Amino acid sequence: MLETLSTSLLVLLIISVVLVLFFEFINGFHDTANAVATVIYTKTLPPRTAVVLSGVLNFAGVFFGGIGVAIGIINLLPTDALLQDDVWLGMAMVLAMLCSAIVWNFGTWYLGIPSSSSHTLIGAILGVGIAYSGVGGVNWSKASEVGLSLLLSPLIGLSLAAILMTLLRKTVRNQKIFEAPDGDNPPPAWIRAILILTCSGVSFSHGSNDGQKGVGLLMLVLIGILPAHYALNPANSVQDYQKAFATFEEKIEIIARDYPKATFEPIAEERKKLNTLLAKEKLELSERKEIRKSVIKIEKKLKESYKKEPTLEKKVKPVLASFKKETTDFAPTWVIVAIALSLGIGTMVGWRRIVVTIGEKIGKQHLTYAQGASAELIATMTIGFSSFIYSLPVSTTHILSSGVAGTMISTNGVKNLQPATVRSIALAWLLTLPVSIGLSMIFFNIFRFVLT
Template sequence: MTLLIIIIVLAIIFDYINGFHDAANSIATVVSTKVLTPTQAVIWAAFFNFVAYFIAKHIIGGFGIANTVAKTVDLSSIASPSHVIIAGLVAAITWNLITWWLGIPSSSSHTLIGGFAGAAIAGGGLKAVHLDTVGIIALFIVVAPLIGMIGGNIITIITLHAMKKVKPGKADRWFKGLQLISSALLSIGHGLNDSQKVMGIIAAALIANQGIPDLPHWMAMSDMSEMHDWIPLVCFSAIAIGTMSGGWKIMKTMGNRITKITPVEGFCAQTAGSITLFISEMLHIPVSTTHVITGSIMGVGAVKRLSAVRWGVTKDLLVAWIITIPVSALMAGFVYWILTLVF
């Protein structure tokens, strides 16, 4: 029972950190183009992070990404499933804080998946991990930003063609308003995608620990179809509160270091990013909001000319993306080893 409480608390902490770590994804372009102040932007993004709960619950009608994350690991084959989940969460939180401190927009999603899988391998070997599921998630490290990049490129070309007879000053005014809509859509996509990952972790922990005596009703769960309402409410709330806490170091990278952004380009990047996130939601594949919006910004910047994108910066980001899963996995394996010695 105590370990379950620890898991829930750690999961909520991770979700909160995910919020401020990934806040830059939703607000970087609206702040860099001076559509909103940083404070206004985080409140705007946080509100739509939480609105995503009602969309998932009442419009989409389910939490498919949470189900995918919960099935990443076969906890029934592991002697100490709670230790595995705790180790995975501790590793994910640690790596998220390190990358936030360094201002690297790495993936909170892949940090969590890597930590969860790494701890499971340490506790039960490769057979404890559903490698096909992890493989698809890892594949989207490349696919998701590529979709965002292509989408950003196409949407920008179409938009610029449609606006070619409009004076630049008037176009900027129009698209500053439209950026509010595109950033709201991106924040909804962020909430839908990232909140569900922690939901999947909490649900997996509750399902794996049904044998605990006198388990309270609000923890009783034998299948993903029995998801308690408090789980999504807490997760969507935590990520929204985390978003309100900012993430200014990463915002500098996302806002201007990759390429200079105008209101038109900001709108195009956010629209491409939100479409990509909605596609991943329909496919029930957890992707990185960070990867998606970075790819979209690169695609938008490349329309001007390839040299408009600072490829040196993107190379550094790509390295961070590639090492996230293995580093998180190794850290989680080490934490699991420590836990087995202590408990």
């Protein structure tokens, strides 16, 4: 496979893979510091033990978290961007996206500002999409879903954490959980157990969500540079593709009986094309690309049909998902392991700057046991739902830091927050998307000039 690449493309592949792994490494110590901040500042676990535990569970989260979010990341880019003959243009997009995300993530980490890797990455993807083919080149349907999840998740984190703290104060008689740590003494065993459990939950769910973003990025690189092997699922044969398509066609025909004839006309041409391409015993490179393009176009056109026939989506979506799983929606095990290792190792390095901000600079009082557990429990639930139910990327940083803020507000109101820190976090939240969009557009034009 690699021996067929020119020297220049092989170098580009290595650089791109290294950049993806480096992005995920930064993501580890930038975002996962949020997970360990509460157990460190409540004296539940020593820092070294906490980051190792978090690193291991981040690895597990990536490995067992599926690839739903990863596929969402891939689908944000224009359909034809990585499947054209000019591989250098596609790689200019990927490099621009990675460089802009790394620059912003590293800069905010250096300043100790909790910033969202998710916002950064989504902004970078939107930026290269706009730079490549204008505003119309972006999958705005998917982008709006992602944008809404990124916008609402921190508000949900703040509100639910505040509500949970209020409920705890009204229902829990043991006031020990509302106290700050006593010197270097660890909390009672039952409190430690709760805090370790919630820290573990945030770490695992972070891996299952943010780790998948790295999986999606690495798949973009592989699809762009090695489409002959990765445009379609290499674990399956042409016969597997044929069987999956035959099942898809059979079920679509059954569903079509309940709807007007015009309902499935928008995808008729692509279905015909797939039928022709998959009739062959061996697929050429260009044909593998065309099959992937057709599958993506079918999904896009079906989404438009859902608006006209609201009952259609529930019936067609699982049928299409099953077909895509056999053809375009996949990630090799080695990709998942590589990203899991990068995220897990990154978790154990450079965590201190963000931990200090979360533990000391959001609220005016020291973090209590109840506040730490409440913020992490809400973060675990929110990220978990986003990953496993909706397959949408969310920001661990924003959910947890806003959760900590919510617990502080529930105690003594807004006056319990440190204004300077809140302003810095809010400013980073507001600037991340536009700055990352702008950076990626600049990087894309630079790389396009150099590479093409």
